Amino acid sequence: MRFVRLLVLRLARENSNWGYRRIHGELLVLGVRVAASTVWEILQEAGIDPASERATSTWADFLRSQADALLACDFLETVTLSGARMYVFAVIEHAGRRIRILGATAHLTARWVTQAAKNLVMDLEDGPGVLAQTPGSK
CATH class of the missing domain: 3.30.730 (GCC-box Binding Domain)
Known part of the structure; x- marks a missing residue:
């Protein structure tokens, strides 16, 4: 489970506009079978905000x-x-x-x-x- 946690946290940090459902989907593509709710729990425990709040870049920032x-x-x-x-x-x-x-x-x-x-x-x-x-x- 530690491997899954590290992978979820890495994907969330490197892809700030991905939500827990997208991360769950990418894990499935990689062959990691885990529930979407587990991904959500891992992100919540780590204090990582939902994607919409993490990816707030403006046109000026771009x-x-x-x-x-x-x-x-x-x-x-x-x-x-x-x-x-x-x-x-x-x-x-x-x-x-x-x-x-x-x-x-x-x-x-x-x-x-x-x-x-x-x-x-x-x-x-x-x-x-x-x-x-x-x-x-x-």
Whole structure:
């Protein structure tokens, strides 16, 4: 029974959004036959709250934890002094809150956007934080 208790507690700690029923199901998949009520009792005795109370992460928490990997992109539409309409492709790096202009064109096509995205990926492959670097600091 000690093995089952340790396994239940480990699964609960490593998977904070799993409730006792999910843990019970995972134990069955592993070949550990134990009642769902036993899993519930083990969690209660250990003072582990129900999953809904353990897994209270907010959208802001998610963004903070994933900021280094999140990029947002959008198009800006502007009109030049001569009256020409231009489309600007911009990327915002969440971690550094910096904006990177990937290019501008008067004739927006899928091929142009694809190439701009490929160029961005090539820059990102140079290493983490490339978008946060200022020009010449590489």
